[in-house]
Amino acid sequence: MLGASSWIEAESLYSRRLACAANRRGYLNSKVSADVWGNWFDPSVPRGLRTQSTLHTALMQLLNYPWQKYWSAAILQLEHGVTELSIIIIIIINNNNNIAPRLTTQHPLKLYTHTCFARWRLRPQTLIFVLKRKIAFVNFLAYPSLSGFAFKPKMIPKMNSSAAPCEDMWNYACGNWLKRHPLPVTHSKWGSTQELQAKYREQLRSLIVTLPHPVKVSSVTWKLKHFYESCMALDNLETDKDQPLHRIINELGGWNVLREFSHFSWDYRVNLVKLHSQYGVSPFFKISVVPDPDSPERGVIKVSPAGLGLPDRSYYYRRPDSQVEASYKRYLKDAVQKLGATSTEAATFSEEMYHFEKRIAEVTPEWSALQNPLTSYTKISIGEFENKASSIPLHDIIMAKYPTAKIDDTTDVLIPSDNYLTHISSIITTSDRGNLNNYMMWNFAMAYLPYLSQDYRDIVNLYRKELTGIQESPQRWEMCVDTTQKYFGFSLAALHERGVPFDTRQEDQTVVNSMFENIKDAAKYSIHKSGWLDSKLQQYTLEKLNSLALQVGYPPSIQAELYLDSYYKEMYVQKNNFFQNILYGVTFLQATEMSKLLAPAEEHRWMAVMAGVDAVSYIPEANKVVVPYRLLMSPYFHRYYPLSILYGTLGMQVASAVVSSILPWNVLLNPSGRLLSQDNPVVNQSLRAARWPRRFIAERIVKNHATEHVANQTALQTVIDISALKQAYNALVQAVNRLPHTHQPALEQLENDALFFLSYAQSLCSVSTIQQQDIDTSLSSKLEGSKLLRISLQQVPGFSDAYGCPADSSYLQSQLCEEIW
Structure with a gap:
């Protein structure tokens, strides 16, 4: 001093x-x-x-x-x-x-x-x-x-200052950005999330190509670098053409449509086991390992619906002249014809396969029906499973996938429903061997066509263009980075994080942790004030929030080179043999799943999310909010940004994760990650507390020119988004009250609260192809950006106060749902 x-x-x-x-x-x-x-x-x-x-x-x-x-x-x-x-x-x-x-x-x-x-x-x-x-x-x-100076150039050009925020916040926040940012030709959707993904992909490319050439073949850096280089070695792919695929097809007993198949000797059971265990293909259903809902520190095998070529079951129920149906049938025909089928046989094959998959789609549950963990999946033994679905050799498949695990007829598995597996078993039993073979071999080919020579990749890319609306295929290096991430996602994320100075990481984590704690405090305060909640539910949610933990990036212990080399010990890589490396990768991923059965660790519950999800996530089995470190990049995040911007962007994702921990369906898992019993009073109380807000918001969504299907599908997530906006806003107000009052240069007319809502609105700015909008409507639980912005701002009075909206503003004309705390 x-x-x-x-x-x-x-x-x-x-x-x-x-x-x-x-x-x-x-x-x-x-x-x-x-x-x-x-x-x-x-x-x-x-x-x-x-x-x-x-x-x-x-x-x-x-x-x-x-x-x-x-x-x-x-x-x-x-x-x-x-x-x-x-x-x-x-x-x-x-x-x-x-x-x-x-x-x-x-x-x-x-x-x-x-x-x-x-x-x-x-x-x-x-x-x-x-x-x-x-x-x-x-x-x-x-x-x-x-500070805010760095963010200013990113915010102002997006705005349409001639628009009135109290009437059209979407146009005010995103108007100029929408005019000046045409959709990139290699993307079907573009916004802040996609921009961050593109930036991360470029950084990974730079990381890989600048790695010093390691000499230790067993090191993860050697494997990582040579895997990527094998993908980029196009000459080898063009030389091999489709030989690797044909070799495996022959090993599997041939393919009916290619006239390389014997009805008498082909055994669907043997080949179903091989496809699942050796090639990572999932005809009819998918098998994975997840935390046991009754004891999350252990792993349990889960059987999930799978096996459709189109994105969702609903696509098979569209009008006969559907463009998507025509594109998929053309893809089926072109692929098998290129592999050696005649034109007539290929056309017949495409029609038969489409209708075969439609039979599977008819018995596949809608994804919304699989959200409630109490009713969507049932735990039964393998012996019971095979008694109900005798055509499915589940025991043999699991034994082949996880050979060192102790599997027998008493081993429990999670299944979606008795009816689904019974129907799948019936489809297998009543199908001609030729159709069964065609379907199973198509599942295999569809998974591996992208890894063949250019003429096959052209067929795949044409279908993807027609399905998603992209104008051009991504560059080869982008595809190779994405494929490398599929098998080396953990190591890439860890190496990327290690490349940031330790002090910087510590400071970033301090900022995120501060937001997390403030948002948690805001949520707890809202729960305390919510007089309509039952006392037991109120106490339960407070207990869960009190024990809610945060994980920003990977702990130093699992970023260490020794840990990474050990983790990837079973991942083999051959120089300049990309197709074989894909097969090695499939085997490695199954080995990591088996470790979750044999020796599950706490990090197994969230590592995959940290490596592969580009968003803040809540992991109910660990009661933990996970923030991948790659999200902590400008223009999305900088530790010196003003709090109003931090809370409006990353803070909103953190708030959404926090809120989702105590709303359906995650609320049904207690603070230790165990599923509540059906007779626990909290179960009915939590579902009852969410029923009216969901109905209320669904009505508002329909009034904003959406279909009832979209309203029902997105209402719950919209309730979560509105609550997250409230909690992030309340946390910001408390945080800035402890600081001197400041303005940001060139944004002096906006107070902290107005800047918060502006940054939130701009985080939703995005543009999509018509085809991608169709996919999102069918699959996404997230409401489209402009509709979500309008509905959420109508439910948060702080927005109208921040912008001084008059009484006749459209944002003040909507009834408030007080039960959205």
Whole structure:
């Protein structure tokens, strides 16, 4: 701590000299009124500062203010009367955020005049305070590459300032962005999420290609680099053409449509086992390992609906002239014809396969029916399963997939419903062997066609263009990064995170953790206030929130090279043999699943989400919110962004994860991750508490020109989004109340709350092809951006207050649902 007597020895410095030096460097200038700082100084102290303690106290309070949250380099000029006495203090904020003040020994005038910041290199976290004798105002000269200054260029160009936010917030927030950002030709959808994904993909590419060539074949870096390089080695793919695929087809007993098949010798049971266990293909159903709902520290085998070529069962019920149906049938025909079928046989095959899959679609439950964990999946033994579905060799498939696991007829599995598997068994029993073979071999071929030569990839890409509406296929390196992520997602994410300086990661995690805790506190306060909740449900949700944990990125222990090499020990890679590497990858993924049965670890519950999901997620089995570190990138996140922007973007995702932990269906898993019993009173209370908000919001969705199907499908997630918006907003209000009042340059007309709603609105800005909109309507539980924005803002009065909306604003004309806390 500096003694006041040492300050007087410092030499004078005129403010105009300081301003000159700073402005020549391009620093931004804004004034903050003295009343913000008035409580730091005693106005009764006469000129001349009769005591040293007043100035000493003022300086110490300045030093204790967390400037490092907002600026990396800032000059605070405190005008202090007519005398020329001033003090320059350089404050170095070390890696632990401790403040160590140092008094300059150089002549201040010389320091600024000769260097003008050009040759005097400030450390990234340095604050310079210049104090003069009487406070008149505080003048900020802040380095513009941090705080809100960095976000400003991203926000303003998106806005259509001619639009009225109180009438059309979507146009106000996104209008110019929608006009100036045509959809990229290789994407069917583009918004902040896709922009972040593209940036991460480019960073992964750079990471892979710049890895030093390792010599240790067993190291994950060697495997990672050579896997990617084998994908990029197009000459080898063009030489092999379809030989790798034909070799496996022959090993599986041939393919009926290719006239390489014997009705008498082909055994569907043997081949169904091989497809599931050796090639990672899932005809009829999918088998995976998930946390046991009754004991989440253990793994259990889960059987899920699968085996359809189109994105959803609903596609098989469209009108006969559906464009999607025509595209899929053409894909079926072109693929098998390229593999050697005649034109006539290929056309017959496409019709038969479409109708065969339609039979499966008829018995496949809708995805919405599988959301309730109490009713969607039932635990039965393998012996019971095979008694009900005798045509499905489940025991043999599981034994082949997980050979070292202890599997017998008493082993429990989770199944979607008795009816589904009984119907699948019936389809198998009543189908001709030729059709069964065609269907199973098509499932195999469809999974591996993208890894063949260019002529096969062209067939796949044409179908994808017609299905999603993209104009051009992604570049080869993009496909190779995505494929490498499929098998090396954990190692890539860990290496990417390790590439960020440890201090930076710690600071990022501190910011995210602060938001998380504030949002949790806001949610708990809302629960306390919600008089309509049953007391047991209220107590239960508070207990769950109190134990809710946060995981930002990977813990250092599992980022270590030793851990990564051990994790990928069973992943084999051959130089320049991409197709074989895909097969190795399939085997490796099944080995990692088997480890969840044999020796499950706590991180197994969330590692896959951390590596493969580009969003903040809630993991009910661990009662944990998971934030992948790759989300902590600009323009989406920077630890120095203003809180209003942080809470409106990443904070909204965190809030959504927090809220989803205590709303259906995640509320049905207790704080330890165990599924509640059906007779637990919390079950009915939680479902009853959500029933009216869902119905209310579904009606509002229909009024916003959506179908009843869309309304029913998206109502629950919309309730979660509205509640998340409320909690993020409430948390922001509490956070900024503890800080001095500031404005962001070029956005001075917007207060913190208005900036929060603007950043939230802009996080929803997106554009999609018609085909992608069709897919989202069929599959997504998330309401389309513009509709979600309007409905959510209508339910949060803070928005209308922030923008001073008049009483006749459309955002004030909707009835509020008070039960959305």
